[in-house]
Amino acid sequence: MLGEVLVTLGVVLALFVVYQVWWTDLDAARAQSAADADLDRQWDTADNPRMRGGVPEDAEDAEERDPALSGLADGTAFARLYIPAFGSDYRFAVVSGTSDAALETGPGHYTGTQGPGQPGNFAVAGHRVGRGSPFNDLDALRSCDALVYATADRWLVYRVLPVDAPDPDSAREQAAECLPAELADRATSGPYEGLSGMSVVRPEDVWVIDAVPGRAEPPSPELLPLTTLTTCHPQFSAAERLVVHAVLERSEPRVAGEAPVELGGR
Numbered sequence: 001m002l003g004e005v006l007v008t009l010g011v012v013l014a015l016f017v018v019y020q021v022w023w024t025d026l027d028a029a030r031a032q033s034a035a036d037a038d039l040d041r042q043w044d045t046a047d048n049p050r051m052r053g054g055v056p057e058d059a060e061d062a063e064e065r066d067p068a069l070s071g072l073a074d075g076t077a078f079a080r081l082y083i084p085a086f087g088s089d090y091r092f093a094v095v096s097g098t099s100d101a102a103l104e105t106g107p108g109h110y111t112g113t114q115g116p117g118q119p120g121n122f123a124v125a126g127h128r129v130g131r132g133s134p135f136n137d138l139d140a141l142r143s144c145d146a147l148v149y150a151t152a153d154r155w156l157v158y159r160v161l162p163v164d165a166p167d168p169d170s171a172r173e174q175a176a177e178c179l180p181a182e183l184a185d186r187a188t189s190g191p192y193e194g195l196s197g198m199s200v201v202r203p204e205d206v207w208v209i210d211a212v213p214g215r216a217e218p219p220s221p222e223l224l225p226l227t228t229l230t231t232c233h234p235q236f237s238a239a240e241r242l243v244v245h246a247v248l249e250r251s252e253p254r255v256a257g258e259a260p261v262e263l264g265g266r
Contacts (some may be wrong), residue, residue: 013152019171028132031105035093042077043152045242058183072096075105079116081124081134082148085141086264092134094149097265098125107134110209116149117156117251123209128242133216135231136212138242143197144178147227147246154253155260159244161187161197168193179249187247191215199243200233208243224248 014228074097082091105127114120126135143165145159155157159178165171168188175184186192190211201208209228211219223246233242252260259265 001110012158017087024218028104028106028127028130032093032132035075035105036080036091039077039093051072058260075102075108076100077106078109078151080150081107082150082263083141083145084148085145087138092132094124094128103127106132113209113228114211114219114225116151116227117225117248119155119221120211120219121209121213121226121227121228122149123228123230125230128233129235135242136230136235138229138231139198139233141198141244143174146249147229147244148260148262150225151256152254154251156251158225158258159193159249159264160244160246161195163197165196179247183224183247185247191217192224195245197245199245201241201243202239205241208241208245213245 034207074095076096076098077093079094080091081094084090092106094099095102095105096108096109096111098110102108103125107124110123110125113123116122127133128136128138141160141163143160143163147160149156149158159175162174164173165174165188169177169195171188172184175188179187187195194215200210207214208230211217213226213228217223227246227248229244229246231242232238233240
């Protein structure tokens with residue numbers, strides 16, 4: 001009798017895992033494809049008032065009017081995320097909000113955090129297992145790996161902050177491998193000293209998405225533009241959160257038919 005119960009429980013558990021990993025991936029793939037197509041429609045240069053002939057009208061003004069801060073409806077796509085370290089085919093539409101429904105489509109922007117490219121912290125959550133698993137391999141990232149976002153008119157290239165640096169000097173040396181010297185110094189000193197490119201925290205440690213993670217700093221133009229990715233940890237568990245922090249290395253116009261060197265462009 002006990003053996004039959006255990007077998008039944010095992011079958012039920014196996015079916016649940018199949019549902020979580022396989023079936024929800026199919027649903028998420030359909031939703032992500034629709035969101036990606038919606039971005040293409042939004043960004044069509046013929047209909048995009050922020051673009052003229054495939055280049056931004058006014059890049060600085062465009063950044064001030066970033067759509068992430070304009071009250072987008074939950075689940076609306078507004079950017080794309082590329083992580084070259086995960087392969088040339090890795091790309092996800094980023095949507096507004098972190099509700100269950102939003103995250104079933106793809107990575108979601110924590111509303112209340114800054115927009116892409118802006119001073120402060122552009123924070124994004126994503127599933128690790130099931131529902132497309134956009135952040136399944138987040139723990140494979142290393143110092144200086146690129147996180148590339150596309151918005152309606154900009155390419156934004158962030159670099160993962162130093163991982164496992166034993167002291168500030170080591171952190172600065174690691175950062176200088178991919179960042180200009182002045183930026184490497186800023187990103188590893190002052191309020192950013194000790195900020196690791198990767199960490200594991202408790203679910204209640206929401207300070208990781210602060211404008212300056214771990215500091216009670218209000219958003220201001222003087223802050224560095226960061227991006228933070230969060231996901232569940234370990235796999236198949238929500239006991240903890242895996243967190244990746246990166247700093248903006250550069251921003252460049254998104255010109256039709258061109259891409260940053262990190263994505264195979266010139």
